[in-house]
Amino acid sequence: MACKPLIFKGASRPTQGATTAMAVVAAVKFLPWVASYAMNIYIILVYVIYFMIKSFKDKAEERKNWDAFHPILVAEGLFAVANVLSYLRLFFMYTTSSILGPLQISMGQMLQEFGKFLGLFLLVLISFTIGLTQLYGKDQKDPAKNQTEDCEGIFCPRQSNDAFHTFMGTCYALFWYMFSLAHVVLFVTRISYTEELRSFVGALIVGTYNIVVVIVLTKLLVAMLHKSFRQIANHEDKEWKFARAKLWLSYFDDKCTLPPPFNILPSPKTLCYLVTSLSKWVCSHTSTGRVKRQNSLKEWRNLKQKRDENYQKIMCCLVHRYLTSTRQKMQSTDQATVENLNDLRQDLSKFRNEMRDLLGFRTSKYAMFYPRS
Template identity: 25%
Template sequence: MSEVDEEELEEVSCELFQKPLSCAPRSLSCVEEDFFMLVSEGKVWNVKRLVHCHTKGCGSVGFDVNCVNFEYSNAMSIAVENGNVEMVKYLFKLTSASKYCTLLKAIHIGDVEMVVFLCEKMRADCDVSQQGEDQDFLENLSPLVVAAMNGHFEIIGYLIERGHSINEPHNPECFCEKCHQTLRYSDPLELAIRTWRTYSAMSNPSYFVYITCDPIHYAFKIHRRLIKLSRIESSFNQRYEELARKIREFAACFAGQCKCLREMELILKKRNTPKEKLTKVYQGEYPRLLMAIDYDQVEFVCNPKVQIALQQKFFGTFEDFAYFSNTTKFFYPFVRILTIPTSYFSFLLHPTSKTATFYASPVNRMLHFMASYVIFLFMLFFESRRDKSVSRKCLVTSFWGKAIFAYFCGWFGGVVSVFINMRPGRFFHDKWNLYDVVTLTMFGLTMAFGIASVVHSKMPCIPGVDRKYWASLDPQLMAEGCFVVANILAYMKLLNFLEVHKVIGPAVVALFHIMKAVLKYAVVSACVLLVYSTAFSNFYSYYSGMSYVDRSANETSFQEESFIDWISSFKTFFWIISRRTEVPAADVIVQNNIVRHLFTQTIGYIALGSFTLIMIGLLMNILVVSMTQTFPSKPYDLQKSWIYARSTIYLYFMHFPVMPPPFNLLPQFYTVRYLREKSYFEKRCKEEDLCDYIKLMNILAERYFNTMKNRGDEKCTSKRHFKTKTRIIAPKTRCRSI
């Protein structure tokens, strides 16, 4: 090897094995170690003497006052962590450390006096560009965001008074030009983290009690925003769900600070729309409770104090019903069949009497509706037993059919009344309202097809033939089919009434949870079924109709109609779920058994076996989920779901007419009185004084933070407080909405 090659090899080896650069800070000198030790001790005079001893003639210090230790902490950071304000004041002039990072660290610790000093020195609001590099904080992190994330109440108020604010991100579904540019040119990870930190600050109660006069309304709206973000930001969905959970708990805990029924009613009666819009939107007796239902605030609705106020309004003067036994409550609607005429004449002749007021309470509306609905179910039973030998007969032509039609009209009027009292979004938010709409639609189709059948039979071109000669889509057949479906839906509505029962209600709620879980697995099963049915369609089509005669046993075997076409394949795999498909369904029969197609038959058996195993696994998972939903690990969750479902029923009958179907179609003076009160609702709202509500919010906020301070669950106050007396709440004249 030549000398030139050896020199090149040495250069390459030197490049490969050169000493790597270390990311650790340099070692401190003895003077710098003494400097850090004196700063940690907190004696300013000793630090000054050390600096004075090492000051050169030109005025510069003989060591690096901005040095960092192995933890990347400088002297200013140590002084801030120790809470030594005097040391921070001295080092503020001595060192050139980032003042912005120092302010953020002081805010993070929660030292109010130090934050006030730094803000005064830095003069009002701080520019983000002054932040510098710091490993503890991200870029573009404002002081108010840090204070709000840590829940330092006094610091938040101080920063807001100095003009600090949080730039609220746009709606997650916003596609404006600014959002488009941000998504296009920003780093995705940095944007996601910054968005989460911003919402973490905005969702802290210590922050939004300063910027709004209605913390409950703000909590509802930001909760919906967090739920949207949890669905969009899949990587941070658990963090957003955790923030949403804390917001729900805050709204419930905040309302739970009420100490009397008057305070709770003042919250529940708070209007949600501006006064000039009240003529278009009627919000009922408890608008805030309806709003909680709209925003799915389960914890707020299930709060015991909210439930006491709701039950007080629901039972009215019939408070004894709450103390009846469960058996008495179950059979009491049958007794109320006899009181329906009495209540009607009370509303008709003397609507202002105590009897009319008693029967107008929501609990009596519910009991009368149940009583009339029981009669309606008996009418459906007798109508379903009608003789089918009569060729053409419309539902409304029979006696029971006319009674059913009258009840249908009254029920439809009641649903329309509830729809008018509630806005469409709120009406269709309840699953039972959708159920009523579907049930009424099926009854309407039954009557429409019945009338079409009678008209169809009277046409001169249509002969009066027997039923067996009718077309498959004959109006009479379609009317009878719709009537059967309507019957099923009508009887299943009994589950809605059973949800109110204290013992049976939780079981009904658990049933709905089971159905939701089963529906998910049903979708998976349907996908697997479609895959197998499509793959094996026409697989045995050649063997259709073939047979084999076994002369020794004198038996004839025919080819099964299993994989002949798509329909037969679908039926074969579908009936495997209920074990109706037998093993010979996969056999291949060749005419006269000339040759046995074993490979094709093996593929058929593998298909049946694999599909059976998949279905068994899915059914076992459904069984496990059903047991989990019926017997949950936390019975409180099931109880809470039942209370929420019962509350929706209570609110429904608060908006329902005072008379049940079909008596609500008859004239009554109480309805006139109800409409008159509704027309003057705006006038009453204008006369309300919102000062009481704002004062109540201040009182509840003070109670809430005192409760959190005693529990130690939340940083409701800073570590060091103002020396001057400051108000705990500074209510604003207007609310900032999300």
């Protein structure tokens, strides 16, 4: 039986929804390339800026006297992040391994679930941070204490409520609360012995944060990651083979010949493509070139029409094959159900006869001539 193409009448022009969907698909395909290009640019710029600032630094001034946002300190921080990202790019090579590949795919899926959880966690963190900062942020710091101790917040050996004086200090304290590393003693949140209500409200907010985040949200994150891992583990072999084939095909694409940062320099292939494009552009503006361009446009339209027809045929055959296999499974299931019912009916009939024999009844029409035992 030949499969007819699925032709939808009245849809000669793409609708607005179809156009939007095509644009979204194109954007999704384009985003990984943009992200990879942006990461390459970031790593290259950080390397260049770091070595430029390193060469022009002032050696006469000591590092301990530098400002917190000194260019060299900023460059070193960005350089550290660039090193982490550059080495993490090798993580995608694990896709070729049959042992580490499924783990890498599972980790990627779990990171997506963690991104969803991060939105909820940030909302809770900012909410409690604003509340504690509003409660303790108006207190004046003790000048004598600042002279004796050159520290503040959770970084001090003797903890006090100055951890909640600023927004960032409160964020640090609440974040490290999850790991039991911010030992901010609750009784010191009391500004004075007469402010019992303020101390109670502060302790209540911190305790509620511990219940919501440490007990509820962390367990929710573990459950989400476990569910994501189970979903991938059921068909991890298919996912890994698909990712490996995708990695293989990326080497056959017509992309950059050299890896970053060497791809900034033009290669001979780039120069060849540039010359070919210029020659085609010049030839297309001649009379012979216009005729060839019109013919090529007609051939392209015919090829596109044939491709669409083949796509419709293939989709029709796939749908027909799926429906046929589903129908066969349903028929086999129904047949097995009928056989099970027949077996059950026979078992019930045997059981009924055995029970009648045990109770002294006879099922034959001559049962009246036989005495009961």
